[in-house]
Amino acid sequence: MLRSPAAMGSGAFALALALALAACVTPAERKCLLSGSWRSDTGCRMVVSVLSKDGRFSGSYLPGPATGNSEILTSPLEGSQQDARLVPHPTFSFIVHWQLRDSDTTRTTAFLGQCYTGTNGEETLHALWLLREAADSPTEDWKATRVGTSIFTRIK
Amino acid sequence: MLRSPAAMGSGAFALALALALAACVTPAERKCLLSGSWRSDTGCRMVVSVLSKDGRFSGSYLPGPATGNSEILTSPLEGSQQDARLVPHPTFSFIVHWQLRDSDTTRTTAFLGQCYTGTNGEETLHALWLLREAADSPTEDWKATRVGTSIFTRIK
Amino acid sequence: MLRSPAAMGSGAFALALALALAACVTPAERKCLLSGSWRSDTGCRMVVSVLSKDGRFSGSYLPGPATGNSEILTSPLEGSQQDARLVPHPTFSFIVHWQLRDSDTTRTTAFLGQCYTGTNGEETLHALWLLREAADSPTEDWKATRVGTSIFTRIK
Amino acid sequence: MLRSPAAMGSGAFALALALALAACVTPAERKCLLSGSWRSDTGCRMVVSVLSKDGRFSGSYLPGPATGNSEILTSPLEGSQQDARLVPHPTFSFIVHWQLRDSDTTRTTAFLGQCYTGTNGEETLHALWLLREAADSPTEDWKATRVGTSIFTRIK
Numbered sequence: 170m171l172r173s174p175a176a177m178g179s180g181a182f183a184l185a186l187a188l189a190l191a192a193c194v195t196p197a198e199r200k201c202l203l204s205g206s207w208r209s210d211t212g213c214r215m216v217v218s219v220l221s222k223d224g225r226f227s228g229s230y231l232p233g234p235a236t237g238n239s240e241i242l243t244s245p246l247e248g249s250q251q252d253a254r255l256v257p258h259p260t261f262s263f264i265v266h267w268q269l270r271d272s273d274t275t276r277t278t279a280f281l282g283q284c285y286t287g288t289n290g291e292e293t294l295h296a297l298w299l300l301r302e303a304a305d306s307p308t309e310d311w312k313a314t315r316v317g318t319s320i321f322t323r324i325k
Numbered sequence: 326m327l328r329s330p331a332a333m334g335s336g337a338f339a340l341a342l343a344l345a346l347a348a349c350v351t352p353a354e355r356k357c358l359l360s361g362s363w364r365s366d367t368g369c370r371m372v373v374s375v376l377s378k379d380g381r382f383s384g385s386y387l388p389g390p391a392t393g394n395s396e397i398l399t400s401p402l403e404g405s406q407q408d409a410r411l412v413p414h415p416t417f418s419f420i421v422h423w424q425l426r427d428s429d430t431t432r433t434t435a436f437l438g439q440c441y442t443g444t445n446g447e448e449t450l451h452a453l454w455l456l457r458e459a460a461d462s463p464t465e466d467w468k469a470t471r472v473g474t475s476i477f478t479r480i481k
Numbered sequence: 482m483l484r485s486p487a488a489m490g491s492g493a494f495a496l497a498l499a500l501a502l503a504a505c506v507t508p509a510e511r512k513c514l515l516s517g518s519w520r521s522d523t524g525c526r527m528v529v530s531v532l533s534k535d536g537r538f539s540g541s542y543l544p545g546p547a548t549g550n551s552e553i554l555t556s557p558l559e560g561s562q563q564d565a566r567l568v569p570h571p572t573f574s575f576i577v578h579w580q581l582r583d584s585d586t587t588r589t590t591a592f593l594g595q596c597y598t599g600t601n602g603e604e605t606l607h608a609l610w611l612l613r614e615a616a617d618s619p620t621e622d623w624k625a626t627r628v629g630t631s632i633f634t635r636i637k
Numbered sequence: 638m639l640r641s642p643a644a645m646g647s648g649a650f651a652l653a654l655a656l657a658l659a660a661c662v663t664p665a666e667r668k669c670l671l672s673g674s675w676r677s678d679t680g681c682r683m684v685v686s687v688l689s690k691d692g693r694f695s696g697s698y699l700p701g702p703a704t705g706n707s708e709i710l711t712s713p714l715e716g717s718q719q720d721a722r723l724v725p726h727p728t729f730s731f732i733v734h735w736q737l738r739d740s741d742t743t744r745t746t747a748f749l750g751q752c753y754t755g756t757n758g759e760e761t762l763h764a765l766w767l768l769r770e771a772a773d774s775p776t777e778d779w780k781a782t783r784v785g786t787s788i789f790t791r792i793k
Contacts, residue, residue: 279435316784318630472628474786591747
């Protein structure tokens with residue numbers, strides 16, 4: 170069957186519209202949101218809630234088999250992601266209050282990082298962190314803080 | 326006038342009670358809470374809200390005259406204090422999302438510190454911080470993060 | 482030909498000696514020395530001299546193709562390794578004074594890390610670093626220092 | 638007595654020369670060199686040798702009465718100052734290998750900082766540092782490094 174140029178145009182328009190919609194949707198899916206499950210390069214797992222409208226989230230940090238660190242219990246985290254869904258590599262920050270077996274010491278870690286999407290669509294979180302172990306007095310304060318990096322990949 | 330032993334006992338008890346109450350109240354007042362106004366060693370000011378029951382607070386970070394940094398606008402902060410009112414030197418963490426004049430760059434600082442009360446009752450906040458300036462791509466990520474310390478004293 | 486017990490003993494002794502020597506040599510080869518060529522996880526190359534008797538070395542840091550950072554020129558480094566050849570994972574430190582194209586700014590990086598040998602004999606350097614860009618005045622000092630990590634693997 | 642314009646010019650020239658010489662000498666004296674004795678804000682003392690022509694120095698880090706840290710013994714340091722005598726606020730770096738009483742653990746600190754001269758001529762060293770305590774294995778590496786700042790003032 171022959172189609173009129175108008176019909177062809179209509180079909181081309183529909184295709185263009187579909188592509189445009191796909192283009193709108195696909196990047197949105199790639200927007201590097203923290204919600205979900207992640208594994209750190211030290212073998213720990215992290216579960217992050219759905220983000221609220223203003224980018225806040227809560228979640229848990231869990232010891233992983235790779236750590237061999239049976240001292241850590243499941244620990245709560247809270248944070249937020251900036252410009253989530255608006256920029257390709259949104260920054261984020263979250264705080265973990267460590268729950269430790271057989272220890273009353275207060276330990277807190279502040280993570281500050283950015284979510285990157287690779288060319289294959291894989292999301293990676295790059296973060297630096299500070300870990301403070303409560304000091305007993307101001308003279309002990311100088312040695313209270315550790316520093317390091319963590320890289321997280323999504324658990325599918 | 327002579328007082329009976331009972332009356333003396335009663336007066337002594339009242340005094341002891343008053344002292345005990347004072348002892349209860351005074352340390353509580355000294356419990357190093359973040360609520361209030363603070364000045365950093367770089368001349369910035371910070372105003373922190375009353376703490377919620379679970380230790381959360383919000384507030385603002387303001388540029389100070391000493392900074393000469395007219396680029397910074399009043400910027401919101403959010404955080405929490407651990408074991409507030411329970412331990413003599415509670416730890417805290419808070420995040421500042423910087424509002425900058427003439428800049429779209431996302432900058433975030435994570436502060437992690439501890440509140441110390443001196444022998445004179447003066448409160449001091451000792452904190453380390455990480456400051457991330459959003460990187461454009463993963464290859465720029467390595468240089469995204471600055472580190473430093475801040476010391477805050479209360480503005481009366 | 483029959484050998485006397487003494488000769489057999491002699492042969493066994495020679496074998497034991499050879500094994501002992503091998504045992505001495507092989508771990509020594511695995512002793513995680515910095516001498517040689519390394520590639521960082523950001524694509525830079527580093528060439529380190531033979532260590533002196535007290536563990537000191539010099540070398541160069543070179544921009545890599547992966548960095549796309551044509552600003553960096555080959556830059557000298559100096560450092561030392563502690564307990565080299567004595568412990569399985571010796572610590573090290575070195576300083577790089579950056580030579581930059583079109584820039585008079587003084588930039589220095591201090592690396593502090595440890596050399597690890599994997600089960601496959603692969604050596605890996607894990608380091609944290611501080612990078613200081615000279616500040617113009619004390620009031621600019623707070624933002625002078627960046628922090629991060631680098632992982633180096635040997636170039637064969 | 639009237640002076641000829643030439644004589645006045647000569648006098649003005651001599652004054653200008655004297656001022657220029659003073660200007661040359663005084664800043665040179667203020668050039669913020671690390672050589673000498675310093676006290677840190679945590680009460681430790683540091684003695685630094687005369688700088689070599691290329692800015693290198695050695696010295697010792699000593700525990701101070703304020704530290705109450707009898708664990709630390711006098712520990713050797715080595716480092717260098719960049720652009721010493723050439724710029725008003727030269728940067729520096731040095732490494733301390735800690736000598737500890739009753740401990741075989743290897744601890745190393747890398748200091749990276751800058752020397753500032755105040756309006757009163759007082760020199761102050763502002764430094765950030767990383768302190769690594771040798772980890773037993775790669776899985777322990779994440780917690781090996783502490784971070785902090787030190788401020789040193791000259792002991793006269």
